[in-house]
Amino acid sequence: MSQPLVETTGLTAHYGDAQALYGIDFRLMPGELLAIIGANGAGKSTFLKSLTGLVPVQREAVRFQGQAIGGLPPGEIVRRGLAMVPEGRRLFPSLSVEENLLMGGLAQRPGPWNLKRLYGLFPILEEKRRHPSGALSGGQQQMVAIGRALMSNPKVLLCDELSLGLAPIVIREIYAALPTLTAEGMSIVVVEQDVSLAQAVSQRVYCFQEGRVSLEGDSRQLSREQISQAYFGI
Amino acid sequence: MFEVLLQGLLLGGLYCLFAQGLSVMFGVMRLTNIAQGDFIVMAAFAAIALSATISANVAGSIGALAAVALTAALLLPLSFGLGYLLQRRVLNRTLGKDPLPSLVVTFGLSIVIQNALQELFSADPRSLPTDGLNTRSFELAGLNIGVLPLLIFVAALACTAALQQLFARSALGRSFRAVSDDRDIAQLMGLDANRVFALATGLAFVLIALAGLFQGMRTTVAPADGPMLLIFAFEAVIIGGMGSFWGTFVGAAVLGVTQQIGFTVDPGWGLWFGHLVFLAVLVVRPQGLFPKTRG
Numbered sequence: 001m002s003q004p005l006v007e008t009t010g011l012t013a014h015y016g017d018a019q020a021l022y023g024i025d026f027r028l029m030p031g032e033l034l035a036i037i038g039a040n041g042a043g044k045s046t047f048l049k050s051l052t053g054l055v056p057v058q059r060e061a062v063r064f065q066g067q068a069i070g071g072l073p074p075g076e077i078v079r080r081g082l083a084m085v086p087e088g089r090r091l092f093p094s095l096s097v098e099e100n101l102l103m104g105g106l107a108q109r110p111g112p113w114n115l116k117r118l119y120g121l122f123p124i125l126e127e128k129r130r131h132p133s134g135a136l137s138g139g140q141q142q143m144v145a146i147g148r149a150l151m152s153n154p155k156v157l158l159c160d161e162l163s164l165g166l167a168p169i170v171i172r173e174i175y176a177a178l179p180t181l182t183a184e185g186m187s188i189v190v191v192e193q194d195v196s197l198a199q200a201v202s203q204r205v206y207c208f209q210e211g212r213v214s215l216e217g218d219s220r221q222l223s224r225e226q227i228s229q230a231y232f233g234i
Numbered sequence: 235m236f237e238v239l240l241q242g243l244l245l246g247g248l249y250c251l252f253a254q255g256l257s258v259m260f261g262v263m264r265l266t267n268i269a270q271g272d273f274i275v276m277a278a279f280a281a282i283a284l285s286a287t288i289s290a291n292v293a294g295s296i297g298a299l300a301a302v303a304l305t306a307a308l309l310l311p312l313s314f315g316l317g318y319l320l321q322r323r324v325l326n327r328t329l330g331k332d333p334l335p336s337l338v339v340t341f342g343l344s345i346v347i348q349n350a351l352q353e354l355f356s357a358d359p360r361s362l363p364t365d366g367l368n369t370r371s372f373e374l375a376g377l378n379i380g381v382l383p384l385l386i387f388v389a390a391l392a393c394t395a396a397l398q399q400l401f402a403r404s405a406l407g408r409s410f411r412a413v414s415d416d417r418d419i420a421q422l423m424g425l426d427a428n429r430v431f432a433l434a435t436g437l438a439f440v441l442i443a444l445a446g447l448f449q450g451m452r453t454t455v456a457p458a459d460g461p462m463l464l465i466f467a468f469e470a471v472i473i474g475g476m477g478s479f480w481g482t483f484v485g486a487a488v489l490g491v492t493q494q495i496g497f498t499v500d501p502g503w504g505l506w507f508g509h510l511v512f513l514a515v516l517v518v519r520p521q522g523l524f525p526k527t528r529g
Contacts (some may be wrong), residue, residue, distance in 0.1 A: 013493045052422060053422075054418060054421075054422065062327075073421070074418075074421045074424075075421055075422075075423075075424040075425065075426060076422065078422060078424050083422075084422055086419060088424070090416055090419045092411065092412045092415040092416060092419070092420070093415055094411045094414070094415050094529060095408060095411055095412060095415070099408050102405075103406065103408065103409075103412055103420070103423045103425075104423055106409075106423050106424040106425060107423070107424040108424075148423070152423070152424070
């Protein structure tokens with residue numbers, strides 16, 4: 001079995017005095033599309049933030065390609081190859097679509113992704129490249145957020161709540177782009193509240209409950225009952 | 235009447251230079267620099283001291299204007315360095331959701347600078363020797379135009395255009411806007427926000443140095459002048475609209491023209507007229523004349 005690309009061991013995280021994660025053990029393999037599901041407040045977003053340096057964690061608790069990266073500055077982590085699509089898109093409103101995408105390229109990692117290739121993946125963005133990012137629809141903004149992360153040519157793409165607030169047809173369009181990325185060897189983690197969508201697109205699922213992993217397994221083999229119990233704790 | 239408008243517009247050029255540094259720091263870091271006026275006065279005193287040293291050492295072989303040019307060549311990069319270090323070592327620690335720490339620290343700096351200048355230079359007003367440039371003028375279409383005020387106005391216009399271009403078109407400007415929009419996400423892209431903030435303050439201090447240099451050439455400066463200059467800078471920024479460089483330019487021009495009209499009505503009414511227009515804008519259009527619209 002090959003070495004995990006991202007691995008956490010006993011990962012804990014706090015917001016001030018409040019503990020948000022309690023000893024998360026997690027593995028992401030190369031080329032894998034993995035989903036994290038769980039109710040609001042289960043710790044899914046905190047987990048992604050702790051992988052990318054936005055939440056302070058212990059150095060040894062997070063390993064990327066075998067190296068301890070926990071608590072490194074976010075810029076250093078993105079330069080090593082982990083990029084995040086944050087919850088709620090969080091585009092830079094005073095920047096145009098193209099300027100937002102160029103911000104993603106600041107990490108200057110070598111790789112196939114550039115503006116031309118991105119516009120091939122999401123042609124609407126080329127049409128709207130000079131528009132202020134705030135003037136786009138929610139789905140188009142999500143494409144910019146994904147594109148911005150891809151511009152750093154990451155090995156791992158962490159997507160937080162891609163489908164939040166989007167129409168089903170737009171969600172399908174966005175999720176349809178992900179297999180293209182894994183086919184090229186990129187690993188993807190999607191945090192998703194829609195359980196059936198998460199199961200349909202991913203190979204493996206982690207379910208979080210109150211800051212702990214309550215279930216982990218092959219997406220196709222987990223039953224609805226198992227997931228319900230792990231998701232709601234009932 | 236044209237004469238009054240013209241003199242007011244030219245005065246607005248100086249106020250624009252007072253205000254643009256404030257506009258840069260607020261625009262990028264949401265930091266209100268209470269010591270802005272005192273830094274301008276400090277720059278003016280630094281220019282006076284540097285110019286005197288240069289003149290004394292080069293012993294009359296160059297004129298006062300050449301000494302001023304040499305002073306500017308030294309002062310502008312030094313000011314950039316001072317701004318960079320001040321942000322990196324002090325002001326970055328005050329940034330956060332609460333604006334109070336940065337207000338308190340810059341207020342403290344204001345007091346320290348005023349007292350240090352008084353200790354070093356005494357309370358006497360001083361000015362920068364300019365070989366009479368500050369009194370030279372020419373006539374155009376029946377209007378009397380001062381050479382130095384025109385020079386200051388052109389410099390303000392050029393600085394505003396350059397700032398607008400830098401922020402709108404360059405990679406550095408993109409970084410300034412990105413950290414201002416969302417510091418966390420900008421860092422997630424690989425930006426070092428503390429360094430970007432330091433560069434912004436360095437840039438603001440170049441503008442402060444230029445404002446100090448011109449203020450020292452145009453009139454006399456005294457260590458306690460800072461708060462009055464801060465008020466002019468504030469008024470220009472508020473009238474024009476926060477975060478817009480052309481807005482600040484127009485705000486400064488409006489302030490200059492209004493003050494000039496006041497001075498014409500009664501020599502004691504100039505500043506008061508300026509304050510009235512500032513208050514009127516605050517009441518009628520608190521977002522300013524040209525607010526920067528964010529998505």
